[in-house]
Amino acid sequence: MLTNKDRYDKINLFLRRSIHFSPVNNRVRLGQNINLLSKDSFSVDVSFKNIVHFFCGRGGIIIKELLINEQIRLSGEIRLVGENGEQLGIVSVAEARRMAEDKSLDLALISPSATPPVCKIMNYGKYRYDLQKREKEAKSKQKIVETKTIRFGLNISEHDVEYRAKQAKEFLMKGNKVKANMRLSGRENAYADKGIETLKNFAEKMSEWSVVEVAPFKEGRYINMVIAPKK
Numbered sequence: 001m002l003t004n005k006d007r008y009d010k011i012n013l014f015l016r017r018s019i020h021f022s023p024v025n026n027r028v029r030l031g032q033n034i035n036l037l038s039k040d041s042f043s044v045d046v047s048f049k050n051i052v053h054f055f056c057g058r059g060g061i062i063i064k065e066l067l068i069n070e071q072i073r074l075s076g077e078i079r080l081v082g083e084n085g086e087q088l089g090i091v092s093v094a095e096a097r098r099m100a101e102d103k104s105l106d107l108a109l110i111s112p113s114a115t116p117p118v119c120k121i122m123n124y125g126k127y128r129y130d131l132q133k134r135e136k137e138a139k140s141k142q143k144i145v146e147t148k149t150i151r152f153g154l155n156i157s158e159h160d161v162e163y164r165a166k167q168a169k170e171f172l173m174k175g176n177k178v179k180a181n182m183r184l185s186g187r188e189n190a191y192a193d194k195g196i197e198t199l200k201n202f203a204e205k206m207s208e209w210s211v212v213e214v215a216p217f218k219e220g221r222y223i224n225m226v227i228a229p230k231k
Helices: 004-018 093-102 124-141 158-173 186-205
Strands: 019-022 027-030 051-056 061-066 077-081 087-092 106-111 118-122 147-152 177-183 210-219 222-229
Touching (some): 093 118, 118 124, 147 158, 147 186
Parallel strands (some): 077 118, 147 177
Antiparallel strands (some): 019 027
């Protein structure tokens, strides 16, 4: 029985060996290894939703490829949707393909698991372009939260604490978390309580802009604490 991870690994292997994207005609060409996955009872056909993933460009954007035109090999009838979303009824695949060709458009299988399967007449090149554009926009809007580390000494002066507080505020105002890290050396380990108290006081100093996500704790020769921006 294949696990989800096994399936994912096999898909990636399959894609690297078998799928080539041509930016000229917006088509996916399957190579000689089309039956690679079927050897392990895992085939690329209608039962697997007929969706192929591949990486496009340096951004690593994942595009969902639908089966189109001659790639659609269904024996029964399909429910056809027009380019503007209108319902065109139940027709054969051949008839649907002919209707798409008459409009110089593509026939795409959008819902293979439905009964009957659903196909849509569309400009597949434009569909892919719009999808990629939306993926890029969504990616650009994602906020990546970083954790900035600020280091403390056991006998840190008040002036240095103030300086680190200023640094931490800048990080927090940008939406990042701050990890306060104190390294204890030699005999300083006997005064860990003092270090924990120092970080607690620092957290209180930053309470206007942050909340304590991980309270000060000793781990080996280090005392760590994490504060996060207030929502």
